[in-house]
Amino acid sequence: MTPLRHLPLPLLLAILAVASILPWAEAYVEAPITLGDIVRQSTNIVHMQVQKVDREKNLIIYKKLRDLKGVHPQDPIKHNIGRGGLRPGEWQEIMNWAEVGKEAVFFHNGGASETYFGVSWYQAYPQGEWWGMSHGEPFLLRSYAGKVERLPGIIEEMLAGKEVIVPCMVDGDKEALHKKTARIQRLRASLKLLDYNPKRDFVGWGVEEIRALEGYAGFNKFGTLPRTDGEAQAVSALDFNNDGKADVCLCAASKVLLLQNDGDSFTEVALPGLTGGARAAVWADYNGDGLPDLLLATGSGPRLYTNLGAGKFRDDTRLLPPSALGLPATAAAWGDFDADNKPDLAIAYGYHGLRLYRNNRPADAPLRSASPKLGDWYAIGPFRHPSGMSNFDAQFTPETEPFDPKKVHKGKRDMPVQWTKKSYADGSVNSLAEFGNNCATYLYREIEAAAPTRLPVSLGSDDTLTVWLNGEKILSENVGRACAPDQNRAVLNLKAGKNTLLLKICNGSGDYAFYFAAGEPELGGEPWFQDVTSAWGLTPDTPAAQLRGDALAVADFNADGKPDILYAAGQGLLLLNAGGRFTLKADSGLAFQTGKVGPVVLDYDGDGHLDLFIPQRNGQCLLFRNDGTGRFANITASAGDLAKPVPGMVAAAAADFNNDGKPDLLLCCLRGPNRYLENNSHGVFTDKTAAIGLHQRVFNSQAATLADLNGDGRLDLVLHNEGQESCILFGAMPLPNGQTPVQLSLNGTAVLNGGRVIIRNGNGQPVATAAIVGGHGRGGQCGLLPRFLLSPGSYKIELVSPNGAVTSRDLNVAATPLQVRCQ
Numbered sequence: 001m002t003p004l005r006h007l008p009l010p011l012l013l014a015i016l017a018v019a020s021i022l023p024w025a026e027a028y029v030e031a032p033i034t035l036g037d038i039v040r041q042s043t044n045i046v047h048m049q050v051q052k053v054d055r056e057k058n059l060i061i062y063k064k065l066r067d068l069k070g071v072h073p074q075d076p077i078k079h080n081i082g083r084g085g086l087r088p089g090e091w092q093e094i095m096n097w098a099e100v101g102k103e104a105v106f107f108h109n110g111g112a113s114e115t116y117f118g119v120s121w122y123q124a125y126p127q128g129e130w131w132g133m134s135h136g137e138p139f140l141l142r143s144y145a146g147k148v149e150r151l152p153g154i155i156e157e158m159l160a161g162k163e164v165i166v167p168c169m170v171d172g173d174k175e176a177l178h179k180k181t182a183r184i185q186r187l188r189a190s191l192k193l194l195d196y197n198p199k200r201d202f203v204g205w206g207v208e209e210i211r212a213l214e215g216y217a218g219f220n221k222f223g224t225l226p227r228t229d230g231e232a233q234a235v236s237a238l239d240f241n242n243d244g245k246a247d248v249c250l251c252a253a254s255k256v257l258l259l260q261n262d263g264d265s266f267t268e269v270a271l272p273g274l275t276g277g278a279r280a281a282v283w284a285d286y287n288g289d290g291l292p293d294l295l296l297a298t299g300s301g302p303r304l305y306t307n308l309g310a311g312k313f314r315d316d317t318r319l320l321p322p323s324a325l326g327l328p329a330t331a332a333a334w335g336d337f338d339a340d341n342k343p344d345l346a347i348a349y350g351y352h353g354l355r356l357y358r359n360n361r362p363a364d365a366p367l368r369s370a371s372p373k374l375g376d377w378y379a380i381g382p383f384r385h386p387s388g389m390s391n392f393d394a395q396f397t398p399e400t401e402p403f404d405p406k407k408v409h410k411g412k413r414d415m416p417v418q419w420t421k422k423s424y425a426d427g428s429v430n431s432l433a434e435f436g437n438n439c440a441t442y443l444y445r446e447i448e449a450a451a452p453t454r455l456p457v458s459l460g461s462d463d464t465l466t467v468w469l470n471g472e473k474i475l476s477e478n479v480g481r482a483c484a485p486d487q488n489r490a491v492l493n494l495k496a497g498k499n500t501l502l503l504k505i506c507n508g509s510g511d512y513a514f515y516f517a518a519g520e521p522e523l524g525g526e527p528w529f530q531d532v533t534s535a536w537g538l539t540p541d542t543p544a545a546q547l548r549g550d551a552l553a554v555a556d557f558n559a560d561g562k563p564d565i566l567y568a569a570g571q572g573l574l575l576l577n578a579g580g581r582f583t584l585k586a587d588s589g590l591a592f593q594t595g596k597v598g599p600v601v602l603d604y605d606g607d608g609h610l611d612l613f614i615p616q617r618n619g620q621c622l623l624f625r626n627d628g629t630g631r632f633a634n635i636t637a638s639a640g641d642l643a644k645p646v647p648g649m650v651a652a653a654a655a656d657f658n659n660d661g662k663p664d665l666l667l668c669c670l671r672g673p674n675r676y677l678e679n680n681s682h683g684v685f686t687d688k689t690a691a692i693g694l695h696q697r698v699f700n701s702q703a704a705t706l707a708d709l710n711g712d713g714r715l716d717l718v719l720h721n722e723g724q725e726s727c728i729l730f731g732a733m734p735l736p737n738g739q740t741p742v743q744l745s746l747n748g749t750a751v752l753n754g755g756r757v758i759i760r761n762g763n764g765q766p767v768a769t770a771a772i773v774g775g776h777g778r779g780g781q782c783g784l785l786p787r788f789l790l791s792p793g794s795y796k797i798e799l800v801s802p803n804g805a806v807t808s809r810d811l812n813v814a815a816t817p818l819q820v821r822c823q
Helices: 009-017 035-041 090-097 138-142 151-159 174-179 365-369
Strands: 044-054 059-069 077-080 103-108 113-116 121-127 130-136 164-169 184-189 202-205 219-225 232-238 247-252 256-261 266-269 280-284 293-298 301-309 312-315 331-335 344-348 354-359 377-383 420-422 429-431 439-449 453-462 464-469 472-477 488-494 497-507 513-518 529-531 549-555 564-569 573-577 582-584 600-602 611-614 622-626 632-634 649-655 664-669 675-681 684-687 701-707 716-721 726-731 740-745 756-760 766-771 787-790 793-800 806-813 818-821
Touching (some): 035 151, 090 130, 103 151, 121 138, 138 164, 232 280, 247 280, 293 331, 293 344, 344 549, 344 564, 439 488, 453 497, 472 488, 664 701, 740 806
Parallel strands (some): 077 130
Antiparallel strands (some): 044 059, 103 113, 121 130, 247 256, 377 420, 439 497, 453 488, 464 472, 564 573, 573 582, 600 611, 622 632, 675 684, 701 716, 756 793, 793 806
């Protein structure tokens, strides 16, 4: 079939109407088409709802909810799905979706039609009073791939002349479109944006806006997150861009997604150079610049990403020692194990055991990490050698004399020229046509670096290119070419302070231009992290070095102020920190089935000691009570509904979901509804799954975390799901009278795993505490987002780091929920 966008709709529909006798006409819409063009070409657009489904004959009867464009004469609207399609499974997908009450949008022009039903699109054409399905149209997901409930409102806004933003799948990989796994982008759409130009219309990566949710007593809004597909592992919530809103990180074996919270939607943030997934994603400010950085445990070894702010990250894996690289990493955790206020690393390598790496961050680390400041561009020209020597080979005065914007030079034919400030844009091809042909033009800028820095740059020119840095020629290309990005790449070795960059561009005739773009600065020098595995007691003959493990939790389990390590290997290894050395606590009392199990750290009984809840794949979870010395007792049998088997349980998260001051549990289940168990007190939990509405759907969740994402004070539930979109259920639990939720963001502090947060009242008395715990397991722990319920008044926040250092700040609480950055 000729693509829809290349034919007038009446002609296209006439062709499709005879598709039964023209087999070649039954084909997918190969060329991308905008939603605006679909709306423009349709004479009728109808918002429909499924009224009746005949699964024996594969018939769907729709009732018309309203006409969005034109007046459709039929009601009901009858679609014969049949058993057609161009690929196996197309009609089954439609019939599996079809249930009474579900909505769809129907586009037609009296002939062929396209129907969007929320999962995908299908094409149908008239057969008397019926419309017969010809085939699925997955490629129209490039036009719209959002919720069907939103589409009627979007169309009405477009018909009113407004511009809207719509979620669409990315063009390119046709198989990904068939499988509905293509990446989601948000594009501008209107009746004026008719040609498909995603570069022009691009708004951001990610999912559509958050929408209202009905029928769930514990939740009032719902937001979808992208699919990760390929063994979901973990999820975390933290404010990685320091804008006061909690963002989300989804970690799966196939991909890692960083989703920036924009308030009413989430935008995907890219990690440079990462092509696969990871088994762990853990965060800490390793370089002391106030931003949380990311360590990924991948199948090819750990990857360290430095957070540069504004949604940008840089791969600084080179800062890890050689012994940390090359082996498949299965888990990771940060902790200030030697009490020097620098986060160290614990990394598990499967059958290669657990290794420890000390952070030897240099004193000038913040300066080394700072991006150089690029000054304004100046240009001078044209220059031409009077005796016919090549302009490329000729030396003109801007090469031999210092930059002086006031000095007048002799240019082409001795005309006076001087340096002029220009508004050239980095990352774009900039025209030099004003300087004419057969000449040389010079470009100058200054670059300020806080410390010696390697700055990669991309260059292009029409025609020749010569580059000097601080007076030294570093690049010379005598070529004839049209200007484009990446024609030359170079690394500018910047010194601390002011650096001078000089470019010389020569052309013959025709176009005249240059291109310049700076990459992210590179951290050179020796690795910052040192392998201290044996020095800190984990010698090759110890169980931690010999046993395979795939989960870690770091916290102060014996209340001595030092972060300890729980390694999910063997039957659970508790490694106590004795001051830069770790010893196995053989009498910890822990015994559980390891392997794809993530321990959850919580103080369920409020005695100040950190207890453990451990999911088990056999469905029989375990609750261990800590006596404060790192010795645990299994009290599952007396834990109420927690003692009952939960089939398919794979992970859990703990937080005070019902706002009564005690941590509750959310259990993630495969092939069954997730479970919510409410903490009554003293370790007795009651299953309240149905009370909050979670029993209504199987999310197939592999991981979960709880945090306040929308700033309303209530905890929201982030679910990392297998085989379907991940999602956020926004909490609607009532808040207690006279108390205000306060969520702290500890992204850029020295308070690391093993530290504490203490809230003191005006009299200096502690009124609330929270232990900072973390590490990676299957699930999610919000160690960087502790939350409190406080009465209005004045308080002090004390941040107690693992070395005992205390940082404090004032906190004034009113009736409005607070989100506070502790920097």
